[in-house]
Amino acid sequence: xxxxxxxxxxxxxxxxxxxxxxxxxxxxxxxxxxxxxxxxxxxxxxxxxxxxxxxxxxxxxxxxxxxxxxxxxxxxxxxxxxxxxxxxxxxxxxxxxxxxxxxxxxxxxxx
Numbered sequence: 453x454x455x456x457x458x459x460x461x462x463x464x465x466x467x468x469x470x471x472x473x474x475x476x477x478x479x480x481x482x483x484x485x486x487x488x489x490x491x492x493x494x495x496x497x498x499x500x501x502x503x504x505x506x507x508x509x510x511x512x513x514x515x516x517x518x519x520x521x522x523x524x525x526x527x528x529x530x531x532x533x534x535x536x537x538x539x540x541x542x543x544x545x546x547x548x549x550x551x552x553x554x555x556x557x558x559x560x561x562x563x
Contacts, residue, residue: 462549486521
């Protein structure tokens with residue numbers, strides 16, 4: 453289970469990492485991070501379109517690409533990003549600006 457923060461506005465990849473580090477500095481014990489491309493893709497809701505997300509779980513999500521923490525395996529200066537509108541995986545140079553969803557793992561309620 454994960455908790456999400458939507459960071460509206462555009463960030464390049466380095467700025468996204470710096471912002472996540474700032475979240476961790478402000479939230480003692482937090483483990484905020486950029487989600488993997490697989491985590492972003494797993495949020496896809498087949499019953500929804502434009503965006504392909506459940507609006508009750510992810511309200512007000514901007515229609516654009518979102519950075520992942522997954523680097524491209526061939527191009528060292530690129531990382532993967534996900535486009536919620538049509539559920540497509542892309543990759544971009546890390547200097548390009550995209551939206552960011554910061555995530556952190558939450559302990560499952562075992563009661």
